[in-house]
Amino acid sequence: MFVTALAEAAGRIQACLEDALADRADQKVVHAMRYAVEGGKRLRGFLVMEGARLHGVGPETSVHAAAAVEALHAYSLVHDDLPCMDDDALRRGRPTVHVKWDQATAVLAGDALQSLAFELLTREALGPAGRRLALVSGLARAAGAEGMVLGQALDIAAETAAEPLTLDEITALQAGKTGALIRWSAEAGALLAGADPAPLGRYAAALGLAFQIADDILDVEGDAGKAGKRLNKDAAAGKATFVSLLGLEGARARAKALVEEAEAALQPYGAEADILQHCARFVIARDM
Template sequence: MISRLEAVRAAVDAAIQAALADLPPGDLSDAMRYACVGGKRIRAFLVLESARLHGVADDRAMPVAVAVELLHAYSLVHDDLPAMDDDDLRRGMPTCHIQWSDATAILAGDALQTQAFAVLTDDAIGDCDLRVALLQRFAAAVGARGMVWGQAQDIAAETAVEPLDLPAVKALQQAKTGALIQFAATSGALIAGADPEPLAEYARHLGLAFQVADDILDVTGDPEQTGKRTGKDARLGKATFVSLLGLEGARDKASAIVSKAEAALNVYPDSEAAGNLRQLARFVIHRQT
């Protein structure tokens, strides 16, 4: 799985640069490219492996993988802003607003978001009806019912009188982190015209496991390895899986969720792609970055 993940990362990095190649020169395009540097490309990997699982070639799925990563990059740029999570380090580099300015970071995020939607119109993906269906699902995943709603809930929780309980934290994270992951994981089935529900079930568990692992890393991680500041959740008094379950309880929770993610893939033949998706679920909770 690791070799495939590395190959996907290299291919997606090149495709992202191609997607941003013809932008007008200046701070805006420089900041957009900067925001896309680094990352594990897990969401792109989900797109391409879910496509392979259904016999869809990488060249058809690649625009979707690029769109997902551009959208993810936008979300990180905006999340790091002083008005949001106020972070100065991302992927081991100064965050976009530190490297340039708040205004440039906001505009770079805006432009990355719109570029993501533009990439999803690529006719390499398939016919017009398919692309419209993907665009509709993409918008639902990342907008006011999905990722953006989750971020709004996260910000509101910082000043709430009562801390969030476990079901509320789960709902928040299923939107903030999980909605884009679910879109990525189901996109291959959608391109192939197959039932996306088994992969949606897998992704619901994977997204939750990813967030539990992030909460654990915020407590145990080394900033040199994670590439970002740690200990922030505790400083802000945020309710997390670790604060609610304890460190060992959160680790047990992550393992149990991964088992459910793996079980969701049992409907698929024992293919390389299905095996890679199972390994990805384990990788997510054992990563150090």
């Protein structure tokens, strides 16, 4: 049920992004943008579309906001993979953008994908101007130096810090690095309907942290072939992770408690929120 909804959302999002990037200049930077937005789980875009559906907003409307957050997420991955950042050669089972093309193309493709994200949020199909503007404002904050970029900067600083991060510090880091965008995604559907985003915000805060803990567990236990990226790199770099701080069993227990917290936040929506309930459980059980 969740898997079907995720796949359906992914298909719509991919079509929307391909359409947005059609008829562009025949340049490396445009080819790299198309490549960078292909594949991925589309978890963020799915959250947008499912949160919208819960509020009576259909996919033909919400897909533009879902595509926007996936374009923004894709930009962050392209830049994170750069040699001066995480220096990764593999992403989603394929060469990263700077490996397939070059670093300049990766910087520029990421930059243009961020612009594209904001352009998509201005589309008339998303409804009244005030609501679109709330999405733009929220995404700009979630992406910037008080959200995702701050989290990434803290992550890089942690690599050269004298002491490993504490649990509070790593929680704050992840709230920025992955949490801010996941939260925006979950709240976007409510904003599109002019509804209160607070329940979905609580859901997303717990989900985002559970997702990161699951990622740390996968980093230790996973299969690089299935994950489509290099694994075990945090432990190899001597960086603190939820697993190093809580132990494998402790991390699993914390993720489970967070999933219960996420599920509790969905109570106001009743059975309508079943797919989001499944999503929360799936995130910590994933083998993807």
